[in-house]
Amino acid sequence: MKKADVTVKMLKAIAEDLNDVMGFDSNPIPTTGKRAEIIKEVLDAAIDIEQADIDGEKPLKADTIKHLKVLGWEGPKDAEEETEEEPAEETAEEETAEEETAEEETAEEPTKKETAKGKGKGKGKGKAKGKTKPKGQAPKKASEKGPGIIASILEFVTEHGPITKEDIVKRLEKRFPDRDTVAMGKTVQCQLPKRMSKEKKVNIVKTDEGFEIQ
Numbered sequence: 001m002k003k004a005d006v007t008v009k010m011l012k013a014i015a016e017d018l019n020d021v022m023g024f025d026s027n028p029i030p031t032t033g034k035r036a037e038i039i040k041e042v043l044d045a046a047i048d049i050e051q052a053d054i055d056g057e058k059p060l061k062a063d064t065i066k067h068l069k070v071l072g073w074e075g076p077k078d079a080e081e082e083t084e085e086e087p088a089e090e091t092a093e094e095e096t097a098e099e100e101t102a103e104e105e106t107a108e109e110p111t112k113k114e115t116a117k118g119k120g121k122g123k124g125k126g127k128a129k130g131k132t133k134p135k136g137q138a139p140k141k142a143s144e145k146g147p148g149i150i151a152s153i154l155e156f157v158t159e160h161g162p163i164t165k166e167d168i169v170k171r172l173e174k175r176f177p178d179r180d181t182v183a184m185g186k187t188v189q190c191q192l193p194k195r196m197s198k199e200k201k202v203n204i205v206k207t208d209e210g211f212e213i214q
Helices: 008-022 035-046 062-071 085-117 124-131 133-143 149-160 165-175 181-191 194-200
Strands: 204-207 210-213
Touching: 008 035, 008 062, 035 062, 149 165, 149 181, 149 194, 149 210, 165 181, 165 210, 181 194
Parallel strands: none
Antiparallel strands: 204 210
16 A cells, blocks of 8 residues: 555544544644645644554554554654653763762872872872862762753743744753754654643643643
């Protein structure tokens, strides 16, 4: 089966199934219009499909999944892929802690040797103080840690909604200049609106102007 074989009637059936299972009550996928427009709408909505929507208590129809894949849908994103930005932050924090520990160990080791060499010469104590300065910088690193990707997405929707996904990604780029833009964009796509609404226990809806909390 090819993309051209997916008829308007099939597209309408896909849209109706997605609206029913995914709960797009506030902003349902339109079932009228040109074929190309309906294809775009159903593929945009399919980004939010989770594995539970396929094999859960109220799953999508087999034909819906089949036809979506024909249209180019790559399947649901698993939990690890959807939240890949969050573990990255935790890893960075752990790496920072390891670096701080390494600095302290490096500072303490020369101190012992120099104290032994300088014993009785009045130089050991002075060198030891100079080596322990990095310890005082460690708390500053920890205090600089801010919110993660998902927390930032929720913040932007809460404080700047209605806001589009594109605008959210732009704000993420400014806040996290070292993060991969494509990966952050995927996280936004997967989180809004259904997953974040469910996990954060808020009602995020999509309007003509963007996403907002109601």
